Amino acid sequence: MNQTIGFIGCGNMGKAMVEGIMKAELVEGDQMIVSNAHPEKLQELSSIYDFYISDNETVAAHADILVLAVKPYLYSKIIDEIKDYLKEDVILIDIAAGISIADMHEMMGKECKVAKVMPNTPALVLEAMSAVSFSKQMKQADREIVWQILKSFGQACEVEEHWMDAVTAVSxxxxxxxxxxxxxxxxxxxxxxxxxxxxxxxxxxxxxxxxxxxxxxxxxxxxxxxxxxxxxxxxxxxxxxxxxxxxxxxxxxxxxxxxxxxxxxxxx
Ligand SMILES: NC(=O)c1ccc[n+]([C@@H]2O[C@H](COP(=O)([O-])OP(=O)(O)OC[C@H]3O[C@@H](n4cnc5c(N)ncnc54)[C@H](OP(=O)(O)O)[C@@H]3O)[C@@H](O)[C@H]2O)c1
Structure with missing residues (x-):
């Protein structure tokens, strides 16, 4: 794919997804840009896969697809911090337990493109089981991009959003x-x-x-x-x-x- 993927937050789940995507060679290092509260924790991974490490605003400004891989309670604060920097057509990937598409729209102050995804850590070895629900703003081409990302590190199924609590429990x-x-x-x-x-x-x-x-x-x-x-x-x-x-x-x-x-x- 030729889009740029951004990650804000790169702890247990973010790292597993970043490493899965890079191992699967879905994008080149210069198409992956990642930020973290303590960026030094990413040095080792970035030296292997040659991706960019930056701050939250820069990641937001460059990402065509932006994964918010921070804890759920930080979503609102981070979205406030970055929303003025985001590309107009950005696809937001929300992986947080308990944060719905409606919550994302409320935090963004508009009905934007959101893929609500529940991944799991076997993404690290390309064996994740992920569930996804799309906001209605996600066009077919946008959905294809998200499918490519999710399938690069394992299997994925579309589910009705109200299943997400069950998905959290089962995968x-x-x-x-x-x-x-x-x-x-x-x-x-x-x-x-x-x-x-x-x-x-x-x-x-x-x-x-x-x-x-x-x-x-x-x-x-x-x-x-x-x-x-x-x-x-x-x-x-x-x-x-x-x-x-x-x-x-x-x-x-x-x-x-x-x-x-x-x-x-x-x-x-
Ligand atoms: N863990 C799982 O198996 C799993 C599965 C499915 C979904 N999820 C979802 O994934 C999300 C992340 O969970 P996790 O387990 O990966 O948590 P985690 O290991 O604590 O990772 C969160 C990361 O966010 C970083 N961070 C904190 N504040 C930040 C800020 N202001 N700006 C940029 N980065 C910041 C942290 O950096 P520092 O470490 O440097 O403080 C940390 O690396 C959660 O919403 C969770 O619901 C997790």
Whole structure:
């Protein structure tokens, strides 16, 4: 693509997206311009991919597509700071939990082009799952640009905006629960005598392989689970213990709390 992508804020999520986009070679270094509260934190990444580091106003002035990758509570302050510098036709990408397209229009003081996106950190290894909703000001060509960006670092689906709290719970925040699961599997293996390095390797590859099996066969997760559970065998013993300890309900309750927090953030 030949547009310039700007990022304001480049922490955990911003870095994963910037690095994903650069690894995928969607743009050249001189088409990526990034700012951060502490810009020195970006030196190492910028020396690898050769993108520009600048201040918020300069990023706003140069970006054709601008990703706001700061915490939700900073959106209003940053938009106030940059709105006079933005290009007339800029596409704003809002990745913040709880900040809607309507919130963006209110902060901008006009109905501008907004893509509401919920990405996740596997963007760093080009395996993100992102959801997107578009404001009605986004023309087909604008949407294509956003699709190109999102697909450069993983998969993406358009969803109705009212799904975004659910998306936050099932993919935006979910890598954290998956890492907890892998860490717990690793702890279990260590407890059973395996060394930690192998334990994490076995656990992570098992999660990766299981996800791939599900996605590539299109099978129901329950069917995949049943394939491992032979009658009277070892796996059904483990499954029974997980049910007794409430693994599924713990996860569902955690996701309800996550979505509620996302909704709450949109009202503050
Ligand atoms: N983390 C995730 O997995 C994830 C997933 C989906 C969506 N999100 C969304 O992504 C956004 C960022 O989250 P995060 O986890 O990446 O947070 P983070 O790691 O704290 O990153 C935020 C970045 O913003 C920078 N920043 C703070 N004030 C700034 C300012 N005035 N001007 C320019 N940069 C400023 C910070 O710089 P310093 O570090 O130098 O202070 C930091 O690098 C949030 O809105 C969140 O809802 C995150």
């Amino acid at each position: 935006g925040s979910a890598p954290a629960y998956v890492f907890m699961f892998i860490e717990a599997l690793g702890d279990g293996a260590v407890m059973l005598g395996m060394d930690r390095k192998n334990a994490y390797h076995f656990a992570a590859q098992t999660v990766l392989g299981s996800a791939k099996l599900l996605l590539e066969t299109g099978m129901h997760p329950g069917e995949c689970k049943d394939m491992v559970c032979s009658p009277g065998g070892t796996t059904i013993e483990a499954v029974s213990k997980l049910e007794e300890k409430g693994m599924r309900s713990a996860l569902i309750e955690a996701m309800k709390a996550c979505a509620a927090r996302s909704k709450e953030m949109s009202q503050t």
